[in-house]
Amino acid sequence: MGAKIKKGDLVQVISGPTEERGGYRGKQGRVIEVLIEKERVIVEGVNYVTKHVRQGQTQRGTKTGGLETHEAPIHISNVALVDPDTKKPVKVGFRNEEVVKDGVAKTVRVRYDKKSGKDLK
Numbered sequence: 001m002g003a004k005i006k007k008g009d010l011v012q013v014i015s016g017p018t019e020e021r022g023g024y025r026g027k028q029g030r031v032i033e034v035l036i037e038k039e040r041v042i043v044e045g046v047n048y049v050t051k052h053v054r055q056g057q058t059q060r061g062t063k064t065g066g067l068e069t070h071e072a073p074i075h076i077s078n079v080a081l082v083d084p085d086t087k088k089p090v091k092v093g094f095r096n097e098e099v100v101k102d103g104v105a106k107t108v109r110v111r112y113d114k115k116s117g118k119d120l121k
Contacts, residue, residue: 004081004092004111005041007031011079012089013046024074028082032071040073047072081120083113090115 005011009031017023029044049072055065080089091114099108111120 003034003036005031005034005076005079007034010082010084011041011043012082013043013074013078014080014089015078028087033073034076035073038073039076041076041079042071042073043079044071047074081111083116083118083120085118090120092120 010028011031012028013024013026016025018025019027024046027046029046031041032044033042035041048069051068051070053065053068055063058064081092082088083090093112093114094109095112096107097110099106112118113120
């Protein structure tokens with residue numbers, strides 16, 4: 001089965017509290033990583049968590065550790081793919097297309113916007 005959301009896609013958070021209430025709904029960002037088996041995605045600038053890292057030392061003697069913030073995964077159903085032209089979330093469909101390359105016909109699955117019918121990159 002093809003993935004509706006892939007690494008590098010621009011997505012928008014469509015659930016949870018709004019930004020005024022301390023959440024991330026309505027915020028857009030690029031997908032850093034897709035965790036397929038857990039059905040989760042890590043989105044740039046969304047769902048920041050603070051991690052306490054134990055203090056240590058590198059080979060050169062610099063200190064490491066303390067408080068670090070990074071993005072935590074959110075469920076894939078809570079984000080929607082954004083159309084690069086309209087900058088609005090869209091529903092994704094799949095269509096099989098014939099592609100001829102070097103004289104050989106090959107069937108390829110293509111993602112498209114269900115509303116406008118345009119192909120999504």
